[in-house]
Amino acid sequence: MRGFYIGRYQPFHDGHRHMVEEIAAEVDELVLGIGSAGDSHTTRNPFTAGERVMMVTKAVEEFDPTTYVVPIEDLDRNSVWVSHVQSMTPRFDVAYSNNPLVVRLFEEAGVEVRQSPMFRRDVLEGTELRERMIRGRDWEDLVPDAVVDVIREVDGVKRIRRIAETDANGDGPSDQ
Numbered sequence: 116m117r118g119f120y121i122g123r124y125q126p127f128h129d130g131h132r133h134m135v136e137e138i139a140a141e142v143d144e145l146v147l148g149i150g151s152a153g154d155s156h157t158t159r160n161p162f163t164a165g166e167r168v169m170m171v172t173k174a175v176e177e178f179d180p181t182t183y184v185v186p187i188e189d190l191d192r193n194s195v196w197v198s199h200v201q202s203m204t205p206r207f208d209v210a211y212s213n214n215p216l217v218v219r220l221f222e223e224a225g226v227e228v229r230q231s232p233m234f235r236r237d238v239l240e241g242t243e244l245r246e247r248m249i250r251g252r253d254w255e256d257l258v259p260d261a262v263v264d265v266i267r268e269v270d271g272v273k274r275i276r277r278i279a280e281t282d283a284n285g286d287g288p289s290d291q
């Protein structure tokens with residue numbers, strides 16, 4: 116059986132790792148979708164698709180299932196998003212997500228969806244991690260070691276701080 120799990124992974128953290136660990140026990144192969152692949156250098160999406168491909172590929176090496184990492188750009192039309200995803204990925208039997216919109220779109224398209232309880236959500240949240248990087252607080256223990264390496268390689272903390280400074284200087288949120 117082949118499973119599909121999509122996220123923005125900005126960055127890939129231990130909550131995502133926990134979910135992959137659970138999925139790995141249920142599937143033979145895993146397709147990991149890098150969502151919002153066209154977005155980067157914004158507050159909500161600081162890392163490029165390529166940088167996230169590196170984070171995710173290295174972070175899941177420890178698990179057994181063969182894993183295919185596929186960047187997927189957003190579309191303006193939710194109603195055809197599942198077809199868009201399917202057009203970019205190997206065929207899969209079941210989708211894993213805790214995102215209510217993603218769950219609804221897959222269910223409406225007749226794809227089986229499995230959800231799991233959030234894991235240590237008080238700290239394991241992308242928004243919280245990006246905030247910690249901006250404020251100079253500890254974040255390294257909340258992500259796989261491979262993700263720390265990639266963020267160092269691309270000087271990611273400096274990038275996130277620069278983006279936050281630009282926003283604070285009144286140049287408008289860089290997400291727009």
Ligand SMILES: Nc1ncnc2c1ncn2[C@@H]1O[C@H](COP(=O)(O)OP(=O)(O)OP(=O)(O)O)[C@@H](O)[C@H]1O
Nearest residue numbers: 122123124130212213214233234236239240241242
């Ligand atoms: N701590 C967690 N435990 C279990 N699932 C999680 C956890 N954090 C995120 N997920 C799920 O992983 C998928 C991808 O999440 P996403 O990349 O948006 O991370 P996020 O932590 O919610 O980030 P952000 O705060 O940037 O929106 C979603 O289905 C999300 O619900």
Ligand SMILES: NC(=O)c1ccc[n+]([C@@H]2O[C@H](COP(=O)(O)O)[C@@H](O)[C@H]2O)c1
Nearest residue numbers: 121122123150151189190192193196214
């Ligand atoms: N219409 C669309 O393009 C559409 C619809 C639903 C989800 N998505 C994407 O799927 C990903 C879902 O991941 P998250 O659970 O991390 O939000 C995001 O990148 C989101 O933008 C896109």
